[in-house]
Amino acid sequence: MRWTAAMEELERGLLQRDVAARALLLAALAGEHVLLLGPPGTAKSELARRLQRLLPGAHYFERLLTRFSVPEELFGPLSLKALEDDRYERLTAGYLPSAEVAFLDEVFKANSAILNTLLGLLHERCFDNGQHRVDVPLVCLVGASNEVPQDESLHAFYDRFLLRVPVQPVDDAHFAALLQTALPDGEAHPDAQLSSASLQALRAQAQTVRLGGEVIALLSAARERAKDTQQTVSDRRWRQTAALLQVQAASRDAGEVSVWDAWLLPFTLAADPDQVPGWTDWFLHTVAQATPLAIDGLERAATAFEQQLDVERRAPADAQDDSAGKLALARAIAGPSSESELVRITSELAHRRYGALHIRARVAQVAEVQQRVEAVQAEVHATAATVLEQTRTHGWLPPSWRARIEAVHLQRCAQVDALAARLAELHDGFAALPRLAEDRSEFVPTPVSWQA
Numbered sequence: 001m002r003w004t005a006a007m008e009e010l011e012r013g014l015l016q017r018d019v020a021a022r023a024l025l026l027a028a029l030a031g032e033h034v035l036l037l038g039p040p041g042t043a044k045s046e047l048a049r050r051l052q053r054l055l056p057g058a059h060y061f062e063r064l065l066t067r068f069s070v071p072e073e074l075f076g077p078l079s080l081k082a083l084e085d086d087r088y089e090r091l092t093a094g095y096l097p098s099a100e101v102a103f104l105d106e107v108f109k110a111n112s113a114i115l116n117t118l119l120g121l122l123h124e125r126c127f128d129n130g131q132h133r134v135d136v137p138l139v140c141l142v143g144a145s146n147e148v149p150q151d152e153s154l155h156a157f158y159d160r161f162l163l164r165v166p167v168q169p170v171d172d173a174h175f176a177a178l179l180q181t182a183l184p185d186g187e188a189h190p191d192a193q194l195s196s197a198s199l200q201a202l203r204a205q206a207q208t209v210r211l212g213g214e215v216i217a218l219l220s221a222a223r224e225r226a227k228d229t230q231q232t233v234s235d236r237r238w239r240q241t242a243a244l245l246q247v248q249a250a251s252r253d254a255g256e257v258s259v260w261d262a263w264l265l266p267f268t269l270a271a272d273p274d275q276v277p278g279w280t281d282w283f284l285h286t287v288a289q290a291t292p293l294a295i296d297g298l299e300r301a302a303t304a305f306e307q308q309l310d311v312e313r314r315a316p317a318d319a320q321d322d323s324a325g326k327l328a329l330a331r332a333i334a335g336p337s338s339e340s341e342l343v344r345i346t347s348e349l350a351h352r353r354y355g356a357l358h359i360r361a362r363v364a365q366v367a368e369v370q371q372r373v374e375a376v377q378a379e380v381h382a383t384a385a386t387v388l389e390q391t392r393t394h395g396w397l398p399p400s401w402r403a404r405i406e407a408v409h410l411q412r413c414a415q416v417d418a419l420a421a422r423l424a425e426l427h428d429g430f431a432a433l434p435r436l437a438e439d440r441s442e443f444v445p446t447p448v449s450w451q452a
């Protein structure tokens with residue numbers, strides 16, 4: 001994929017940031033904005049700075065906002081010369097209106113004067129400077145916050161961020177690597193850089209990408225889930241989400257959006273970080289088919305057969321058979337502290353022996369369940385092969401998600417393989433039951449009871 005170098009540049013040296021890095025890069029390709037939600041010290045500003053290095057010659061602007069921040073800090077000071085001519089204009093060079101990439105930390109702590117100006121700047125890419133409305137070169141604004149705003153007056157501004165990605169500290173499993181990993185510095189490799197011409201060409205290409213019936217059905221299912229869980233998603237956000245999926249597909253040189261492109265949905269549809277895991281599980285179940293294997297009935301069948309085989313192996317000989325007396329005599333001869341070959345042979349004779357009809361009936365019943373398990377086994381392995389191949393060939397799917405999907409499918413395969421092995425042992429176990437020396441039995445056993 002032609003954007004792989006840029007992706008690797010964003011992720012290099014950062015642990016457990018593959019989701020945030022890929023979402024940020026896709027946002028920049030689509031000309032959208034990203035909100036990173038998480039505590040301080042989780043590489044949010046580092047990702048924004050790296051994005052700026054991917055854009056040759058791009059201006060970068062960064063500010064930490066507080067409730068005491070004033071518009072001059074973001075949009076530039078007033079022009080004294082303009083004031084002399086009765087014009088209210090700002091000197092925007094070096095400030096947000098002149099930046100291609102911006103990072104605003106604690107973005108929701110700004111006052112209404114700043115937020116109202118930011119609304120137009122983010123959505124319309126323009127800035128009202130005095131009597132003139134000027135276009136701004138902003139490619140992507142990265143906002144950061146510890147939490148979702150609770151004030152309803154901030155919801156319109158919050159909605160301007162199409163992608164809202166939770167970012168958490170590195171977990172315990174990666175702590176040692178965190179201490180030993182050095183962050184790279186310097187300019188991005190030329191192969192990783194994104195020219196304005198390439199961005200414009202990609203966005204033009206995205207407009208020709210088809211959504212397709214499968215993806216529309218998936219988005220319709222997502223809309224139903226949003227309704228069922230009482231999550232409000234505006235029409236504008238649905239359109240923006242579809243356009244983002246088209247950009248992702250175009251970046252893969254695909255003519256149609258894939259259902260795998262929908263891995264972004266948790267970060268465009270969830271209004272709160274607490275809702276992201278639910279959307280993630282929905283995607284993993286719906287698209288990746290990473291669901292628990294529903295074979296409880298077949299496993300109960302195997303357990304029932306194991307119990308029945310144990311019973312039949314331990315069953316004593318019939319009353320008219322004197323094998324039990326022969327076993328007692330053999331043990332008396334051998335002594336209490338030893339088990340001679342005579343005792344072993346005689347012990348085998350002391351257990352019940354079965355007719356051919358009985359054994360064939362048990363083997364046939366196990367074989368019936370085996371056939372059902374083999375069908376499930378073939379389906380599970382075929383699904384795993386298809387899904388894992390699709391995850392490997394989709395260049396944007398985060399490696400952490402790929403590993404999670406692979407683990408589920410490997411576990412599913414191992415579970416059904418283990419069940420097949422149990423039934424194979426049961427098949428051989430019933431086939432090897434002791435047989436009557438003179439088989440005159442016409443007894444057919446009652447089938448083993450179990451519920452599918």
